[in-house]
Amino acid sequence: MDFTENNQSPDAADTANEHSAFGDWLRAEMDKQGLSIAGLVDRTGITYTGIWNIVKGNTVSPRKETREKLAAALNELIPPAIEAEIANQATPLPGFEWVDFTPTDLETVPQASGVYVFYDITDRPVYVGKSSKNVRTRVKDHQTRFWFKAPLVVRGSFLAVPDPDLCLKFETILIKFLGKHALLNSKGVVRDES
Numbered sequence: 001m002d003f004t005e006n007n008q009s010p011d012a013a014d015t016a017n018e019h020s021a022f023g024d025w026l027r028a029e030m031d032k033q034g035l036s037i038a039g040l041v042d043r044t045g046i047t048y049t050g051i052w053n054i055v056k057g058n059t060v061s062p063r064k065e066t067r068e069k070l071a072a073a074l075n076e077l078i079p080p081a082i083e084a085e086i087a088n089q090a091t092p093l094p095g096f097e098w099v100d101f102t103p104t105d106l107e108t109v110p111q112a113s114g115v116y117v118f119y120d121i122t123d124r125p126v127y128v129g130k131s132s133k134n135v136r137t138r139v140k141d142h143q144t145r146f147w148f149k150a151p152l153v154v155r156g157s158f159l160a161v162p163d164p165d166l167c168l169k170f171e172t173i174l175i176k177f178l179g180k181h182a183l184l185n186s187k188g189v190v191r192d193e194s
Contacts, residue, residue, distance in 0.1 A: 020057040021085035022067060022078070027055050029074045043073035050102035058123075058155045059100035059108075061089050066108050096159055103156045104143070109136040114161040115170045118142075121151035125178055130171040132164040 037051045053059040101108040118127040131138040161167040
């Protein structure tokens with residue numbers, strides 16, 4: 001695989017990262033087929049960073065559409081055991097789905113209402129936000145901000161919350177929980193109406 005762009009192999013990934021069943025499967029299929037990340041970028045349209053985050057294990061629960069694009073590009077079916085583990089990792093709260101995304105790749109960002117968190121290169125949460133309509137639109141707005149770039153924003157996680165009041169409560173709890181540890185919005189948030 002082509003890991004030279006980041007000067008690391010997947011073995012150099014931080015061992016503190018959560019195990020990623022899909023990332024392990026994807027890496028094994030790429031190795032079996034002799035396919036690089038760049039090759040998958042060409043076949044899927046997903047960014048290098050988006051695929052890198054999955055392979056490295058930073059994106060533990062990629063969106064179903066992202067998984068399907070990658071499986072189709074490999075001409076493989078995702079084994080049921082891998083899908084079951086992804087579902088288990090994505091639903092720590094019954095009735096709510098938690099997915100990971102790459103903030104710089106809008107195609108990996110969900111189009112639903114909910115709460116999201118941006119993480120930096122050290123996997124530290126740096127920003128908590130919400131969108132009561134479409135988080136992809138909100139992330140696209142963030143992309144115009146001076147702080148929205150690596151190493152400050154590397155990956156994101158999203159919790160789908162269809163109820164606007166509950167969405168606001170989750171966001172408030174997360175911000176209070178992070179307190180001074182969130183770099184960008186520890187004292188307040190810019191509320192969005194999207």
